[in-house]
Amino acid sequence: MNFPIWILFIPVLIGSFHLVAAQDDFWGRYCGSDNYTQDSAYKRNLDDVLYLLTGTNNGFGFYNSTSGQARAAALCRGDMDPERCRRCVDDATRRLRQVCPNQIEAVGWYDTCFLTYPNGTIGNRISRIFVSANNVSDSIYDQWVQKSADLLAELRSVAAGGGQLRKYATGNLTVNGSSTIIYGMTQCTPDLSATECDDCLTGATAEIQPYARRSGVRIYRTTCLVRYEPYRFFNSTWFPAQTTSGNTKNTNIGVIVGPILAFVFVIIMVAGGFFLFRRRRKLRQKGSLLPEFQDGFSDASTKGSRHEREDDDTGEMNNFTLSAIQAATNNFSLENKLGEGGFGPVYRGKLQDGKEIAVKRLSKNSGQGLTEFKTEVKLIIKLQHKNLVRLLGYCVKGSERLLIYEYMANNSLDTFLFDANKCEELDWAKRSNIVIGIAKGLRYLHEDSRLKIIHRDMKASNILLDNDMNAKISDFGTARIFGGNQMEAATNRIVGTYGYMSPEYAMEGLFSTKSDVYSFGVMLLEIVSGQRNNHFFYQDQPQNLLLTAWRLWNENKGEQLIDHRVIETFVIDEALRWINIALLCVQEDPQDRPTMSTVVFMLEGQWSAKLPKPSEPPLSFARFASISEETKTSSELSAHPSVTSSTMASR
Template sequence: MEVLLSFIIINLHLLLLLVLPPFTYTSVSADSSSSSSSGLQNDTMCDYYGFCGANGNCDLTNPKYCECLDGFTPKDPTAYGSSDSRSGCVKNKAWNCSTDVFVRHSLLHEPNGTYSMFGGDQDCKAKCSSDCSCIAYAIIASGGGGCKLWSGNLFDVRFVNGRGQDLYIRTPASDQGKKDGGGGNQGRNEGLVVGIVVGSTIIVICGMIVASCHFLRKRTQSKEFGRARINEMVSHNTHTNNEQKEDLGLPLFDLARIAVATSNFSPDNKLGEGGFGPVYKGILDDGRQIAVKRLSSSSGQGLNEFKTEIKLIAKLQHRNLVKLLGCCIQEKEKMLIYEYMPNRSLDYFIFDQMQENVLDWPKRFNIVHGIARGLLYLHQDSRLRIIHRDLKASNVLLDSKLDPKISDFGLAKTFGGDQSNANTNRVVGTFGYMAPEYAVNGQFSVKSDVFSFGILLLEIISGKRNKKFYYANNDDSLYGHAWELWKQGRSLELVDETLKDSWNLSEVQRCIHIGLLCAQQYPHDRPTMSSVVLMLGSEFDLPKPEIPTFFIVEPFDASSSSTGKNDLSITDMEAR
């Protein structure tokens, strides 16, 4: 038995020596200028992100290392594959969504790029073919099946000896005659394929001899059981991960791609930072400008808000809501990818003496209208009734035309059906914008957002922040001051001095009146956002606001708090 076993092992060792050399990359001949200019080791070049650029294939058996995928041609033909291949490849002819075909390739390394995942029993080819932006697809074999669809460009594609998961790449019908598979390496690898077939046949025969030995059969059974158990666990984990990604309903961006777009999250690209974490400006490889919201590891309230924002805003479509392009969940990073707003946030203009002249009264009145329409959509016209809970000047972004877009849905709550209010034991938001019933009792509703809108409206008119709320006989707060001026018939004294050359008196007075109505103490006294939109665009008489009797203070005395945070006796206060 031992002699037979030794004989088999020796022969297997000799067979492996015969078969393995073609697969061992101990030395690869290459253009010396390419190697020296890149400063990379030959056997690790393909490990560097974007080494062959967009839609390029990195192959260590190719003397030039890089070549374009089928249907693509070098963007810079003189440099590609020699001195510098990072410029990548572009389509050699326009696609025709109705006639394009998909060429199968067997890949070793799954490409990077923007992709979406769909679980269950899917017709992946039909799904990709129906979406003209879909450049490639792969069929998920484990975890219940499904599809993975790429859009935009493909990065870090590596074809090695026909092994790995199949990738189907969109190709014009006129190129259909090209080979089905290895990206230009078929002729070069024919000898290797023959060697694989012969070697595999010999190994199978030897395996049959080994299987005849009872001792080896028992060991093989044990190993096979262990492998089956591992595969079962991997399949279960893959299925779970796919379900988690599928539930997001958004394109997923690779971490390496976002790092390149933001210059590795350079401080020079940092746009700001909030309770969620820092926000960076970036430029994708396809030229799109983006804003990357990166979850801070020290953020105590970031993870839940991250999930909430993805699920909510991914389904919202309105011109006055910021557009979420996708997200990144990779390694320990969690990021949201938004459309970039070149004019930053509203607070940058109305509270800055150097910038406040940019927004004259017509522009501010247009911003007020846009915010009101965005809130109306959230409260009434979207599929679910959504309470923002953190509406403030810094969460209103301005696009290139200075049109407003409401952002930051991390604290938002949804209502279904006819539900109109709810309670919470965890009060979160920003001091000065929180409605009194929410700050004191934890009760929130659509009228909570109406209150925040009223405060924001007074800030837009006055150019001053609403810092604190006190008793009505102390008008240190912006709201208290506005109410006293309105009561005395002097409401125009509230208006920012920079607006007096461009204001419309009736519009200004009406907006002050609406702001006071929205910020009343009791929710049932406040108008709905549909009424607010109607009031902003009409001239009918408005009801009188009630005298304010509430108070909200900031910050509370830390000595009265057992946690050292801003606390009330019955709720946790978490400022943003």
């Protein structure tokens, strides 16, 4: 019997990657009765709104975007970290368009988030109810009804009073005379007033009455939700990293214990002050880097990669104080917040000398630990190139870890490229300059620097634009150094972003310079088409960007891929050459992909011979896979330097 031996490995492969379906089906959905036409202004507005929605997180899981006649909003449960939240909302924007393809109004409810584009008429008249198949036993029924009502009333009051950023509450009560515990949750969109939230939750709670005997009930509305179960179905409430601790409880204990602790503290300070003074003076004489950034420091993440600091270290590095950064960012205020990534938020700041900065603040709950932080600092201070973002300094104070970058007034490439209005500012000449800049920056990382660097998370949101729209590559927290003649490496911790990952990296954990080449090819097609790779439409139908580009190019219809908004400025020969180059970069076999030196050579028109014919690209699985819940992923941060990555268990 000829039995394919590779079939035996399917269970191993499936078990290795912790992959699940992109999202389960909606718990519930509503598709309105009115439809829009494919060529309508509303359709274009809705496209823009849903493209940009995942970049509008208020920091606590509420997304809200408006363009012309269209508005969309999404809300995540209060126990969701930013990346799980973003993934849920991102999937909802695609799934809702599939199940309600032409509806002006629609709502989709997941367990962890919901998305709606109400456009003024749905209100809270639409709700979906889900009940447990199990009934409460007769012996505790009366107490169950009373306690569940008490619990929801208390949670309703807490949620309604939650403020302008989040209206969310969870809790539990024990049913008298039994060991049964009722766990409850209430939540409203934070744009509701306290009265509006209370009214919504009151109405939702009233809908429970016919199902009072059921042991679990969920009521989803368009602006609020109510749920209770006989088991704990929620995690601890997620909060951003705190800058200060303001605990005012137990003040009486503090009055008694405080003087004693103060006396002990003074003794310790006197004994240790002289030692600290001498140690700091020695460190100043050595340089401004902390011990973990000095030569000779190593840990598990850096063993096997030994490089001298003087190789490329021609930049200046400052160790900023926490107080200086707090002052510059108005104590990390929401008004200064530029965006939220999986590894933490990014803030705009201004130093005392008037210099503007961008501050990446590593979240305590993020997937980026001290290892990635040190990697980013040590790498960037060794790399000096006009197409790489400039790191000005860092700050390590207790649990705080901050990276301070030059501020880019024009934010990141994706904020222009995928914005319905701002994209018109990216004429063909600017796009050409940006493409060449990215390519040269990558060439420097791979070949021209004395360190061979694999970026591993190349994408539009990691390309910053300066005042003159010059491209600068950012986010080196996930980068890896290759030593000597090393050509390839394997990892069991995959970092990056689906849609940009090369197949050998996403599926096998193998990465090389050709992994970055693949990501560059995807970006190049995005720049040509003006559309996201995971939200690409051709002839008003969702399509796979890579396969559509290959098919059109193969049929000599490549011009149909070009962004119609630059139709008056693009150069047809150059555009078709870009498509050809991009398709060479995204070929399935890494050996078939060109090096970045060759890519630059081709882009600048110095390739005199006819460009090679690319093979068909692999089918991207970006739409059909997501990371397991236990992993950490970054969001699509659309502004300043922040590590924006996904991590996934591999082999």
